[in-house]
Amino acid sequence: AFKPLVFSGVQPTGNLHLGNYLGAIRKFVALQDEHDCIYCVVDLHAITAQLVHDDMRSQIRSIAAAFIASGIDPKKHIVFNQSAVPQHAELAWIFNCVARIGWMERMTQFKDKASGKNAEQVSLGLLAYPSLMAADILVYRATHVPVGDDQKQHLELTRDIAQKFNIDFGDHIRRTGLGLDIVVGEEPVHAYFPMVEPLIGGPAPRVMSLRDGTKKMSKSDASxxxxxxxxxxxxxxxxxxxxxxxxxxxxxxxxxxxxxxxxxxxxxxxxxxxxxxxxxxxxxxxxxxxxxxxxxxxxxxxxxxxxxxxxxxxxxMDDTTHIDAILRDGGERARARAEKTMQEVRDIIGF
Ligand code: ADP
Ligand code: NA
Structure with missing residues (x-):
């Protein structure tokens, strides 16, 4: 069976808020004793909605600082930033070819973020965002993903992508001997990628805006x-x-x-x-x-x-040398694990 491995990420886009803490970071902390955890500052995601960030590096450091200040142990677990592990982008490309455009266009977060804009104003990356998110998780073959309720739909898409990969490459997976027997629904499947389980619950799975109880608390709210x-x-x-x-x-x-x-x-x-x-x-x-x-x-x-x-x-955040060393060390350990998966994926595809 797959080892229970937790993956989750937070974007370095400023104004880390109580929703991020209660919906995500606090859960990351709680999972540490029983799981092997990989927590990522998803800087590649941060350029999907807005390309140029003048303070990217300090935003990356501030998310890592929030993880550690909240109680995540970067020695026992892994804290790193996404762009330090190019295997995320490599697997995302493969998933772009596995997934269908319609799956992406149906995502409510995409529809919200793209609403009122025309196709010239929305990056291709914003549409493909869930494919990169699936790669973030599956490049470690993680099985458990603690996130806020707003990410539920993206996690379902991650399962759809994993399942389609497992089916499309079924013969190749069998031939390479790299698959594992898992059960999807009632069906036994010989799979390479696991079906991820969202860890969402708690009393405030979605923290709402203090100004409007029908909108989620968000980094990007103007107020x-x-x-x-x-x-x-x-x-x-x-x-x-x-x-x-x-x-x-x-x-x-x-x-x-x-x-x-x-x-x-x-x-x-x-x-x-x-x-x-x-x-x-x-x-x-x-x-x-x-x-x-x-x-x-x-x-x-x-x-x-x-x-x-x-x-x-x-x-x-005042000790940038220390934070940068933590991110570098986490990046090296993450890269080694991600590369192991990618060697197998390249083998399965036949590259
Ligand atoms: P934001 O949505 O504010 O831009 P991110 O996309 O970086 O933040 O999300 C980081 C994590 O915080 C995700 O796991 C997401 O589900 C969680 N999260 C974000 N906003 C909320 C909220 N209002 N309530 C609960 N969880 C949230
Ligand atoms: Na979000």
């Missing part, structure tokens, strides 16, 4: 008030939570009472995630209370959880 950045100081966190959009009603005492109240649900979900409790548990404490009581409690909690991470991130 800085919409998100809590991991580098925000306590006063800024306090200001943003106090200004967060809410409704005039008190908090309900049951989770059902959050229906149709996206902003209230979001803040309760954030409180639950930050305190490792369920929403029901949080509401049993705060049900019947006004936001004037709940928001200050949320500020205290958020500052308590985030300020040690912020402090450590800043310290790490």
């Amino acid at each position: 800085d008030l919409s998100r809590i950045n991991l580098l925000d100081d306590a006063d800024t966190i306090s200001k943003k939570i106090r200004k967060a959009k809410t409704d005039p009603d008190a908090l309900p005492s049951e989770v059902d009472g959050l229906k149709g109240r996206p902003e209230a649900e979001n803040l309760v979900g954030i409180y639950a995630a930050l305190s490792d409790r369920t929403k029901a548990d949080v509401l049993s404490e705060f049900g019947g209370q006004q936001f004037s009581v709940f928001k200050p409690a949320l500020v205290d909690l958020a500052v308590n959880v985030l300020s040690p991470i912020t402090g450590e991130m800043r310290r790490l």
